[in-house]
Every structure is written in C-alpha cells, then in structure tokens.
Amino acid sequence: MVQTFDFFFSYGSTYSYLSVMRIGNLCADAGVQVRWRPYNARAIMTEQNNRPYVGKPVKTRYMWRDVERRAAQFGIPFNGIPPYPISPSTLAHRVGLVASQEGWCPEYSTAVYRKWFIEHKEPTEQTHLASVIAGIGHDAVAVLAKADSVPIGNLLDSETDEARRLGVFGSPTFAVGEEIFWGDDRLEIALKWWNERK
Amino acid sequence: MVQTFDFFFSYGSTYSYLSVMRIGNLCADAGVQVRWRPYNARAIMTEQNNRPYVGKPVKTRYMWRDVERRAAQFGIPFNGIPPYPISPSTLAHRVGLVASQEGWCPEYSTAVYRKWFIEHKEPTEQTHLASVIAGIGHDAVAVLAKADSVPIGNLLDSETDEARRLGVFGSPTFAVGEEIFWGDDRLEIALKWWNERK
Numbered sequence: 001m002v003q004t005f006d007f008f009f010s011y012g013s014t015y016s017y018l019s020v021m022r023i024g025n026l027c028a029d030a031g032v033q034v035r036w037r038p039y040n041a042r043a044i045m046t047e048q049n050n051r052p053y054v055g056k057p058v059k060t061r062y063m064w065r066d067v068e069r070r071a072a073q074f075g076i077p078f079n080g081i082p083p084y085p086i087s088p089s090t091l092a093h094r095v096g097l098v099a100s101q102e103g104w105c106p107e108y109s110t111a112v113y114r115k116w117f118i119e120h121k122e123p124t125e126q127t128h129l130a131s132v133i134a135g136i137g138h139d140a141v142a143v144l145a146k147a148d149s150v151p152i153g154n155l156l157d158s159e160t161d162e163a164r165r166l167g168v169f170g171s172p173t174f175a176v177g178e179e180i181f182w183g184d185d186r187l188e189i190a191l192k193w194w195n196e197r198k
Numbered sequence: 199m200v201q202t203f204d205f206f207f208s209y210g211s212t213y214s215y216l217s218v219m220r221i222g223n224l225c226a227d228a229g230v231q232v233r234w235r236p237y238n239a240r241a242i243m244t245e246q247n248n249r250p251y252v253g254k255p256v257k258t259r260y261m262w263r264d265v266e267r268r269a270a271q272f273g274i275p276f277n278g279i280p281p282y283p284i285s286p287s288t289l290a291h292r293v294g295l296v297a298s299q300e301g302w303c304p305e306y307s308t309a310v311y312r313k314w315f316i317e318h319k320e321p322t323e324q325t326h327l328a329s330v331i332a333g334i335g336h337d338a339v340a341v342l343a344k345a346d347s348v349p350i351g352n353l354l355d356s357e358t359d360e361a362r363r364l365g366v367f368g369s370p371t372f373a374v375g376e377e378i379f380w381g382d383d384r385l386e387i388a389l390k391w392w393n394e395r396k
Contacts, residue, residue, distance in 0.1 A: 048256055058246055059367045062380060073387075169257045182260060185383050189271075 005032045005194050006175040008163050009109075010041030011092040011123055012085065013171035014067055017113045018184040021076045024106055030191050036105040038096035040160040041171040042088055050169055053085070070184070082120045089124040090156060094147035095133065097155050107136045203230045203392050204373040206361050207307075208239030209290040209321055210283065211369035212265055215311045216382040219274045222304055228389050234303040236294035238358040239369040240286055248367055251283070268382070280318045287322040288354060292345040293331065295353050305334045 007023055009016040027034040045051065053060045064081050071078035092112055099108040111132045112123040121128045130140035146152060163173070166180050174181045174190035176197065181190040205221055207214040225232040243249065251258045262279050269276035290310055297306040309330045310321040319326045328338035344350060361371070364378050372379045372388035374395065379388040 048254055050254055050257060052250075056246055056248055056367070058365055059248060062365060062367060062378065066380070069387075167256055167260060169254070169260060180260065182264070189267075 003177045003194055003197050004035065004175070005190070006035045006037050008037050008039050008159075008166075008168055008171065008173045008175060010039060010171040011096065011109075011112055011116075012088075013041060014063060014084065015184045016172045017117050018067065018070055018074065018076060019172040019187055020109045020113050022074060022184070022187060024110075026187060026191060030195060032191060032194055036096070036100055036109065037159055037163075038093045038100065038105070038109075038156075039163045039168070039171075040090055040093060040156055041163075041168075043160055044164055044168060045170065048169055052170070077118055079118050079120065082117050083122050086116070086122045087124045091126060091144075091147060092123045092129060094152045094156055095129055095143060097152050097159070098143055098146050104136065104138065108132065111136050201375045201392055201395050202233065202373070203388070204233045204235050206235050206237050206357075206364075206366055206369065206371040206373060208237060208369040209294065209307075209310055209314075210286075211239060212261060212282065213382045214370045215315050216265065216268055216272065216274060217370040217385055218307045218311050220272060220382070220385060222308075224385060224389060228393060230389060230392055234294070234298055234307065235357055235361075236291045236298070236303075236307075236354075237361045237366070237369075238288055238291060238354055239361075239366075241358055242362055242366060243368065246367055250368070275316055277316050277318065280315050281320050284314070284320045285322045289324060289342075289345060290321045290327060292350045292354055293327055293341060295350050295357070296341055296344050302334065302336070306330065309334050 005027065007019065009019060023034060053063060068078050096105055096109060096112075099105040112129075115121050115128055115132050116123045123129060123132065126144065130144060133140040133143050166173075166175055166178065168175075168180060168182075170182055172182075172184055172187075174187060176190055176194045179193060181187075181193070203225065205217065207217065221232060251261065266276050294303055294307060294310075297303040310327075313319050313326055313330050314321045321327060321330065324342065328342060331338040331341050364371075364373055364376065366373075366378060366380075368380055370380075370382055370385075372385060374388055374392045377391060379385075379391070
C-alpha cells in the first residue's frame with residue numbers, strides 16, 4: 001500500500017509560509033502525491049493551551065529572524081515582518097477547502113501567502129481573499145459563497161477532527177499515514193520517512 | 199576574527215540530550231572550538247512565560263516520539279522515556295560550570311545525560327551527580343563543594359545573563375557571535391553559519 005502524505009496547515013501560521021512555498025517542488029521530485037489539508041489550528045491550539053508566541057516577545061523576535069534566515073536559505077522571498085498575528089477568521093481556511101475539492105489549493109495557498117508575506121495584507125479579510133481568488137482565475141463571488149456554506153463548514157470541522165485524532169498540535173504538520181512530523185524543518189525528514197515505507 | 203561558537207544548554211532539557219551527544223564530533227569535524235555553557239534555562243523560561251510542555255500532553259507525547267526518532271537517525275541510544283520533568287535544582291548546572299572551568303564539561307555532560315536518559319535516574323539528585331563525577335575520574339566531594347560555592351553561583355547567574363542578553367529563550371541554543379540558533383535541529387545550520395563567517 002502506498003502511504004498517504006498529508007500536509008496539515010493553517011493560514012495564520014508563519015512557518016507554514018516556508019512549507020507552502022517548498023512542498024510542491026519537493027514532493028514532485030520525490031514522487032509524492034501530497035494532500036493539502038487546511039485545518040483550524042487555532043481551535044486545537046486554544047483547547048491545548050498551546051500559545052507559542054502570544055505574550056512572548058523574545059521568542060517571537062527569534063521566530064521572525066529564523067523565518068527570514070530559512071527563506072534566504074531556500075531562495076524564498078521575504079519582505080520584512082508582515083502583519084502578525086492575523087485575525088481569527090476561518091474564511092481563508094474554508095476557501096482553501098473549496099480549492100482543495102476543486103484541485104487548486106496549491107495555487108491558492110501560495111497566492112494567499114504572497115498576499116500576506118509579500119504585500120503585507122491580512123489574508124483573512126474578505127476583500128483580500130477576493131483579490132487572491134480572482135488573481136488565480138476563479139470566480140471570487142461564487143467561491144466565497146461556497147466557502148460560506150454549511151458543507152464546507154462541516155468539512156473544516158472534520159478535517160480539524162482528523163488532525164486532532166492524529167495528535168497534531170501546530171502548523172505545519174506532515175502526516176505519513178499515522179506518523180506525524182511538526183514544523184517546516186521536518187519536511188525533508190517526513191519525505192524520507194515516506195520514501196522508506198512507500 | 200574567528201567567530202565564537204557557544205553551546206548554551208540546560209541539564210533539564212530533553213532535546214539537549216541529542217546535542218550533547220552530537221556536538222563534540224560535529225564540531226571536531228568542522229574545526230570549531232565550541233564553548234559548553236550551561237545556564238539556567240528554567241529561570242529565563244519562567245520569566246518569559248515560556249512553558250512548552252507543562253500541561254500540554256499532546257505536544258509532550260510528540261516531543262518524545264520526535265526525540266526517539268532523531269536518536270535513531272543519529273545512532274544515539276534511546277531507552278524509553280526517562281523521568282520527566284526533573285526537579286528544578288541547579289546543582290547539575292553548577293557542577294557543569296566547575297567542569298567547564300576545569301576542561302571536562304563534555305565528558306561530564308555526556309555522563310549526566312546517560313544517567314538520565316539511559317539509567318533513568320534524575321541527574322539533579324546529589325547522589326546521582328556524585329556517581330557521575332566519580333565515574334569520570336573526579337573527586338565528587340571536592341567538586342560538589344566547589345559547585346556549591348558563591349563564585350560558581352555567581353557564574354551561573356552571569357552565564358544566564360549572557361544568554362538572556364543574546365535573546366535565548368530555550369535549550370539548546372547555539373550562538374555564533376551574536377547570532378542565535380535554537381534547537382538541536384539547528385546545530386548543522388549554526389555550524390554552516392560559523393563556517394561561512396569564520
């Protein structure tokens with residue numbers, strides 16, 4: 001049986017920027033069919049009392065320096081520290097699930113993160129999301145309406161339940177079957193794990 | 199000027215086990231003179247309200263699985279989950295500073311971590327420390343007396359101050375001059391940074 005390779009991430013996560021920009025090429029090179037699975041990391045982290053940066057300025061300062069250094073290492077653009085933290089809306093996640101169902105989640109997620117990290121515009125705002133969706137050739141009004149529907153709300157809940165069941169506590173997390181790997185810095189290790197068990 | 203390469207760590211840190219077991223060979227291969235600098239991570243983390251595992255069972259479970267996987271990856275022994283967390287005593291740190299002054303901090307730190315991770319005995323207890331010190335050929339009574347002295351207490355404070363000044367918030371942290379790298383998974387990146395600037 002070919003092991004699944006799942007990319008659980010949340011649009012409010014800073015380190016997920018690096019993974020969103022890297023995972024497509026890395027998985028293509030490795031022959032991995034990756035499933036992009038936006039989930040509600042904030043809900044899980046809140047219930048687990050896991051607040052890695054709130055009220056922690058020293059750790060937060062390091063996080064941005066580390067993201068900047070890693071971006072440079074991988075040749076990913078970094079335009080200084082973007083707005084952070086962003087609002088707790090799940091609209092970007094729900095659009096991500098629509099995109100995932102329709103097969104354009106990678107392009108969408110990349111565009112969302114460019115909006116946030118390069119243009120410094122919060123991707124949670126509806127007008128910014130509409131611009132992202134239209135910018136990659138989709139009908140923003142139709143997509144936003146679908147993102148706001150009950151089935152997509154239920155799908156966000158069930159994806160978050162699945163992340164919770166796997167023991168996910170942060171974003172990004174890569175799951176190879178039931179084995180989870182947390183953090184952009186574990187992406188290569190997760191791919192190696194997959195390759196040794198495929 | 200040759201950049202300094204500092205290894206700030208704390209004997210209660212789990213991931214520091216991996217670094218303690220790895221750093222000697224890696225630095226020797228890279229031609230790096232590493233300074234082993236035990237400091238009071240708990241004091242800094244408490245004042246920064248940084249409690250990564252307390253009350254976080256899901257994250258803690260992952261941490262142990264990750265440590266186990268990384269130990270296997272590097273050929274480092276792992277004997278199941280040791281006692282954790284350990285008591286907040288700083289005696290192991292103060293002995294580490296004596297060892298550092300006298301040039302045997304690497305052997306001591308390795309033996310402390312073996313006591314904890316392989317024998318599953320808390321290294322903060324004085325009897326266990328005495329056995330560690332004697333086991334590597336030093337006079338346990340004399341060393342423990344020196345570790346309990348005012349100058350060593352002051353040295354622990356000043357080393358912790360230096361870590362604080364650099365922006366350290368957890369253990370292990372590698373400092374190349376003023377640039378810090380947090381986590382065992384950043385050891386190779388810190389060495390590369392050093393190598394490009396030496």
